[in-house]
Amino acid sequence: MGEQAVTGAGGTPAPERTPDATGEDAAAAAGGAAAAGGTTAPGPTSAGMTADGTPSAPADVSGAGMSADATPPAPAGAPAAPGPQERTSDITAGPGGVMTDEAGVVTGDLTLRTEYADGQVTLRVQYKDADEWYAVTGGRAPLADPAALDAVHTVAVALLNRPEG
DSSP: OOOOOOBOTTSOBOTTSOOOSSSHHHHHHHHHHHHTTOOOOOSOOOSSBOTTSOBOOOEEEGGGTEEETSOOOOOTTOOOOOOOEEEEEEEEOOTTOEEETTTEEEOSEEEEEEEEETTEEEEEEEETTOSOOEEEEEEEEEOSOGGGHHHHHHHHHHHHOOTTO
C-alpha cells in the first residue's frame, strides 16, 4: 500500500508527524472554520457508542436532523404513525422450497405476505389460495421506518421467487 499524507491543523502537509490521536488537530480545524466565518455547533460528539464499545447516553444531534439512540418526537400536527400494513405477491418456491416455523418446507405456488406492525416486519407464506399462513423461518426483523416495507417486500420476493428453479 502507498503512503498516506498527514496534515496539521492548517491543512499543511506534515509528513514528519503521526496521526493526531488527541483530537487537537480536529479541534483546531473546527476553531479555524469558526474563525473563517463557518459555524460550529456545540454539543455531543458521540453517535451512540464510545471508543471502548459501551453505549453512551442518548444524545441530541439536532444539527444533523436526528437524535442518536433516541426516537425524535413527532412534529406538532404530524399524522400518527401508520398502523399494521402488508404487501402480498404470488411466488413459486425454488427446489428447496421455503422453510416455515409451523409446516417445515413448503414448495410450489405460494403467496408471500410481508407484514409490518409495532416496529417489526414479518414474512409469511401460504399455498396459493389456501386459508392457512405460515411464518417464514428467520423472516422476522425490526423495521424502524414503515416506509421501507415496500423495499423489504421486493427483496423477499426476489429471494424466494424461483420459478425457473
